[in-house]
Amino acid sequence: MRDPIRVVVAEDLFLIRDALVRLLTEHGFTIVAAVDNAPSLRRALAEDQPDIAIVDVRLPPSFTDEGLQAAIEARRERPGFPVLVLSQYVEQLYARELLADGIGAVGYLLKDRVSNAEQFISAVESVARGGTAMDPQVIAKLLTRGDARGRTTDLSPREREVLSLIASGRSNIAIARRLTISASAVTKHIAAIFAKLHLPECEDDNRRVLAVLAHLDH
Known part of the structure; x- marks a missing residue:
């Protein structure tokens, strides 16, 4: 039996923070800290050494991007440290920086599109295991900022x-339906994309994100 995943939650709104803590606790996670500002988040990350941080982008004292900045700093200090970002908006510049190392263990979900508890818990577990959990709107917005030429x-x-x-x-099945081809043909096309973009061997979810990031001008 694996040890419970240790989580730091950073969310300035009490009701949302309390709901996240309750939900995660009910699903077997251990909450090592639940904070409402960026300095407390940085302190918790340094002192408690959690397995994953769930972070709101905009935290006090500035209410700009301090939560996301703290998450990026944590990943610089601990490469591959799992971070799941929750936001009302797509912060393009910092989202790209968060994803740019290509290591995985990153999630970026828009709050109003997390439709149910199971979806959220699945995203937390995926990121904690080194996978990715990206809202399609986030990827689409990032894509508009890149230049695929070359x-x-x-x-x-x-x-x-x-x-x-x-x-x-889109999933492989959804892509197959859209293009009116077989699922096996989609799998072959994706394998070819990974090969031509020289993407490293890792979880397919990570490589799907890396493939999209190949459009971006880092």
């Missing part, structure tokens, strides 16, 4: 179609 020139027109649908958050 990064994906080796892809065929069909492979670029598949990559575009990956960016919109």
Whole structure:
């Protein structure tokens, strides 16, 4: 039996913070700290050494991007440290920086699109295990800021179609239906995309995010 996943929660609104703590506790997570501001978050990350941080982007005292900045700093100090960001908005610049190392163990969910408890818990577990949990709207917004020219020139027109649908958050089955091809054909196209973009061997979820990031001008 594995030890419970130790979590730091950073959310300035009490009702949301309390709800997150209750939900995570009910599903077997251990809450090592629940804080409402960026300095307390930094202190908890340094002192409690959690397994994952669930962080609101905008925290006191500035209510700008202090939560996300603290998460980025934590990943610089502990490469691959799992971070799940919750936000009302897509903070493009810092979201790109959070994803840029390509290590995985990153999640970015829009608060109003987390439709149920099981979806959220699944995202936390995935990120804690080193996977990714990206809201399709986040990926789509990031994609608009990039320049694919010169990064994906080796892809065929069909492979670029598949990559575009990956960016919109479509599953393999959904891509197959959209393009009226078989699921096995989608799998082959995705394998070709990974190979042509020289993506490292890792979980497919991570490589799907990395493939989309290949569009971006880092």
